[in-house]
Amino acid sequence: MSLMTEPTPYAGRFDVRRWWSNGNALPYLLLLPSVLVIGVVILVPFFQALQYSFTNGSLLQAGDFVGLNNYGKLFGSRDFWNAFRFSVIFAVANVVGCYVLGLALALLMNMEMPCRGFFRVALLLPWIIPSVVSIVSWRWMVADHNAVVNQIIQLLGGRPIFFLSNNDWAQFVVVLIKIWRSFPFMMLSLLAALQGIDRTLYEAAALDGATKWDAFRHVTMPQIRDVSIILCLLMTIWTVNDFDTPWLLTQGGPANSTENFVLLAYKYTFARNDLGTGAAISFVTLIILMVFIVIMLRRQREP
Template identity: 65%
Template structure:
């Protein structure tokens, strides 16, 4: 009795399936299964539901009907969306620039030996450690009205009270400053760790070649921390664009929606206007813009390395 030769297709399939059925692959799949299941439940399912909501006109009490891209078209025609987008971009750029400048400057300072350096490191981390609710409400108490501490100090020096949270320009400035104050410790800690990994002999070689401190900083320090700087700026972009606590707890997005970013706008649509579809639409438009920004930055970074 002769054995029938297997077909080429079956041979290729067995060659492809054999590695997948190996003990190592099975063990890896078993170990990863809980994490994949958790990600699917915590992230994938809510995001899928949110995406579906963005194509409906539902509210908090009823699911609504499918309306296609009507919510997206309506959102792009809303002046409040473009105002929130402009403030979100200003908020993110100002916070990243302020946090990076302050964090890098303090990191360079903390590299030096001076008395009580350890104590200063701990104190500079306090804004990041304190819960956001406590920190922002405390700042609000310091500037809330003409009898607040800041205005008492101003009037003690002969000035007029400043209504920080009633004036649109002042409210924007204070939201940005408080966000920088809350965020710079993370940038400081990360950059300090990156600076400590730089080989000291590079600075010695630059000094022998006659480089000034500025030249050593620009040609030795900055190239060495460029990679971590890009990652930190991307993380800070995510956290700033998605920051609800600072503009809401400080000024509820006001006055006159001056400090209303995209996250606050999504909150208003969902809970104040009872329009879940538009709230989900704002969230996914924000997600799409973040993905585009990240793709452009990472592409430019790869081209620069190349």
């Protein structure tokens, strides 16, 4: 008698009924509402905006298909390259400033010190305060020669500085206030990463004769490397897409010196009633960010 059995006609085939009866479909059914919501809320406007970028429409008229004319007009525009320049300055300065300040404060908050809990909460205030309130308050303090900051400068014997009327000073103020608003998130995330480092690594480094600087370079930074890359990636995306800070402070001025991609897209769409070019700016911004994301994620995989 042979021990081998004849294979059934359905051997090796996917049995839908058995898969369904075993409850394998439940996770997919639970995810289905979220997928549908994402499809309606994100994908539909995304493809609609992509369609607009190839037309010469406005907010009132659909317009005709013009191919890549909007993109060609955009790349030949001085406004676009001005916005590109400031967006790069804005993103790099904010990411570097937030990371350095956030890491320094995270290292400090990770040490044993009096009132550490109070300082942890207090340092989160710039992040907790609504953006409109904080930015308008900053604008009130630097707006003109009678503002608070200029009064302090004059008391110290200096001359008032028109922060929002000079191109360089306006860019400096926008970047400074963005760093002030953003560093708490960086600090809190890096503090969580620091607290997850195994303390025995520092003990081993001390036994090998490593100084505090050596331990920081060869233990702390490698351990928080992956978290740092993700944080810098997120901060770059949020900075490039930041509308509140430059708009509430300067509305892109003076002379468009603080106008980033988001403000430029807003002005094309709503001020100039050029929906196609405004949509094109958005997708150029998306492409630039996607290239940056790919580069950073590849760097994260490197040993």
